[in-house]
Amino acid sequence: MQPLADRLRPATLDDIVGQKHILGEGKPLRKIIESNKIPNLIFYGPSGVGKTTLATYIAKKTNMTFKKLNGTTASTSDLKDIFKELDGFAGLNGVLLYLDEIQYFNKKQQQTLLEYIENGKITLIASTTENPYFYVYNAILSRSTVFEFKPVPYEEVEKAVRRAFSILADENGISVEIDDKTVKTISVACGGDVRKAMNSAELSFLATDTVDGVKTITEETAKDLTQRSAMRYDREGDEHYDILSAYQKSMRGSDANAALHYLARLLIAGDLISACRRLMVCACEDVGLAYPNLIPIVKCCVDIAMSVGLPEARIPLADAVIMVCNAPKSNSGEMAIDKAMADIKAGNVGSIPRQLQNTHYDGEDNQNKGQHYLYPHDYDHHYVVQQYLPDILKNRQYYTYGDNKNEQAFKAYWDKIKP
Structure with a gap:
């Protein structure tokens, strides 16, 4: 028997649930459909939100011959079979090709469509659950209009x-x-x-x-x-990275409720590793030097979570997420290392100062023989002025103290000691 979802295909645009931002009265896609002049379209959005339903409706409304292929199973020969029909009866009113999951078509397969969508013999409606700007060939994108479909309220x-x-x-x-x-x-x-x-x-x-x-x-x-049917999760898809992004940004933004929500989505999907990894990154990147003691605490919570596994792992991870959210924030450490790495990538390396080298051989022509390293512990406050960076970078400053209590205490201490 035909699936219920297919038996419920709408007869009018108003029967389609959701997508009011593009199909409501006066909205762009609705106007295009009502004009009966359908350009090449790309529908982008999660599954089950009306992409196939709308493509089927458009084909019926325009009296075009409707052909449907799925990128996961179709081959180049399937496309060629459609091309053979274009000059026959099937092509009289034009052919609307609905290519579902176009992201699974390789570049060569997508290129075979170009000639036919350019001469108008085929009107392409492609759908994808992944970002088309990453997965669809540029030549197809430039000849198509992209519409984003959203989860239905x-x-x-x-x-x-x-x-x-x-x-x-x-x-x-x-x-x-x-x-x-x-x-x-x-x-x-x-x-x-x-x-x-x-x-x-x-x-x-x-x-x-x-x-x-x-x-x-x-x-x-x-x-x-x-139960659990509300979960959308594909560890290789956009949704995976969207959840991880929202998870860390919520912790960085000190919103414990939101962070716990995204943690729960990861754990219900069974993705314990991603939840732990991003939590440790956040502790170092976003809390960092404002509360450095939190880093080993988070690591301890992660170790416990990995040891006990799910479902008990949710408890130490929830504790750690809440602590990260409530901790003071500083990204001064991340900014400092990023600046240092930028210098290295730009070729600003230079020779290691002589006094810092592990061993040093003095030639007969060297008038200033010796290592000349100053051992800081031999001086007051265990500090002595000495050049540590290579000559070409000797005045470079990577680290800037954050405005939190912890780093300002460090700054006050060294302001008294360093000249």
Whole structure:
């Protein structure tokens, strides 16, 4: 049987749930579709948010011959089979090629499309869950208009869920009773993925007994069948890096609630390693010298987490995340090493000063024989003025004291001692 999501394909643009930022009244993509003059398009966004649905609708509205390929399974020969049909009956009104997951097509495969989309024999609508500016060949991008699709708000998903139960009831000749709370449970749990919501609705329908011609869908059944379905996570995809980015930026921004939210998303996905690694980086990069004692504390929490594993690992990691969020912040250490590395990459290296070298051989022509290293512990306050940087960098300053209490205490100490 055809999947429920396919049986629910909308008849009008207003039937499409979500994407009001591009499909609402007066919005750009809606105007393009209503003009019946469809350019080459790239739909970018997570799965289950209407990309295929809209492409199918466009093909029907424009009376073009609809061809669909998936980048994960299609080959160059599949494209050539479509090209052979262009001069026949199928090509009379033009061919709309919907290429799903275009990011899996290599450069050569994408290039084979150029001739046909340039002469107008093929109108390309490509979709991708990854950033097209990273994965789609530039020549295709320059001939296409990119529209970003976003996760569908649960209020919009609710419309599709109610419609799904209505169709299921009609198809089976029975009645369905479902309260608003249960509809919301299914809609929220899908995480903005309408296809997931449709699957959950159908499973809930199938898992409910019919009593006197009525199926009463309970919230308990809905919860059992939708648990964890809101998680979008692909360790190789944009979503993975978006979560990690939000995780560290929330800690850097001292927002414990947000940081814990993203930590939870990583842990529920089972990505303990990424959660630990980014936490340690943040302790060093964003807290750093403002509270250096936190670094070994975080490392200890990470060691405990890795030792006990999930689900218990969530506890030491939550403690560490909260500490990082509440700690004073300083990135002076990171800025200092970045400046030093920039000099090295630019070729500003120079010879190591003679007094710092491990051993030194003096030739007969050297009038100033000897290492001449000054041992700081032989002087007051264990400090003596001495050149440490190479000559070409001897006045370079990489490190600037942060404005936090800890680094300012260091500064006050050395201001008294250093000339």
